[in-house]
Amino acid sequence: MKNIVSHGIAAGGAALATYLVATGPFEIATWRARAQAPGQKSTELFTQVMDDVLGRKLTVRLIERDPGNASPAHRHPGSHTVGYILEGLYEVKINDGPLRTLKPGEVFYEAPNALHTVSRNASATQPVKYLVIQVSDPTKPATVPE
Numbered sequence: 001m002k003n004i005v006s007h008g009i010a011a012g013g014a015a016l017a018t019y020l021v022a023t024g025p026f027e028i029a030t031w032r033a034r035a036q037a038p039g040q041k042s043t044e045l046f047t048q049v050m051d052d053v054l055g056r057k058l059t060v061r062l063i064e065r066d067p068g069n070a071s072p073a074h075r076h077p078g079s080h081t082v083g084y085i086l087e088g089l090y091e092v093k094i095n096d097g098p099l100r101t102l103k104p105g106e107v108f109y110e111a112p113n114a115l116h117t118v119s120r121n122a123s124a125t126q127p128v129k130y131l132v133i134q135v136s137d138p139t140k141p142a143t144v145p146e
Contacts, residue, residue: 039069050135061132062086070120078140081110081132088128093118112137115146 046060065088083092085102092108093099095115101122102108110116121128136142 037071039066040064040071045131049138053135055138057134057136057138059132059134059136061134063130063132065090065121065128067121067124067126070118071116073115073117073146074119075113075115075144075146076110076134076136076142077113077144078137079110079112079134079142080136081134083108083110084131084133086129086131088126089122090128090130091118091120091122092116112140117146 041064043062043064044059045062046058048058050056050058083090083102085104085106087104090102090108091099092102094108094110094117099118100108
């Protein structure tokens with residue numbers, strides 16, 4: 001009987017975790033869907049939990065966007081985000097800062113919870129590729145749309 005109860009509790013916990021991830025505050029499913037939206041590809045290149053930095057997670061992703069592709073305004077509540085442009089032109093506007101068009105070798109930074117109002121490929125004819133490096137608090141949502 002004890003085994004049946006413990007298995008029931010484990011199954012219930014797994015069901016609750018699945019529900020929260022799919023619909024709730026963690027927005028993991030939302031982030032994955034957005035990252036693979038038409039015209040944009042996100043490839044996770046590296047991830048590492050940083051045990052000596054309060055359990056933060058370091059992630060490096062390659063983002064590739066088709067000409068003209070853009071994301072809606074959003075925030076990364078628990079993440080310090082750095083973007084490094086590899087190819088093409090990338091337009092970015094963070095909070096009330098200026099609209100910037102970045103070229104290969106240039107960098108942008110988003111503090112946790114900053115409003116990323118513009119995130120788009122500045123070219124109508126060429127793709128853009130950039131690295132996104134994030135140090136994140138895994139207890140906070142990855143991305144929150146505005």
